[in-house]
Amino acid sequence: MDGSQSIPDTNISQSSMNILLARIDERTATLSRDVEEIKRTIASNYVTRQEFQPVRAIAYGLVAIISTGVVVGLIALLLRTPQ
Secondary structure (H helix, E strand, O other): OOOOOOOOOOOOOHHHHHHHHHHHHHHHHHHHHHHHHHHHHHHHHOOOHHHHHHHHHHHHHHHHHHHHHHHHHHHHHHHOOOO
16 A cells, blocks of 8 residues: 555436435525524514613512512521520
């Protein structure tokens, strides 16, 4: 051996190659349609930062109130003197 490798002979006919190319083209077209549909869905259902800001403020406010109540309750339990 002189170190060179031979390329194996593949017996793929021209018609088989055309069929494979057609299938690849069809799959590519399907993927393109799917991507466009996903883009339209995202564009119609996307919530902007300005629209989300009030919801975020309300949620953070409720969490702060509940957390404060829990912490105050725990401190009251710790500071209560046993009788």
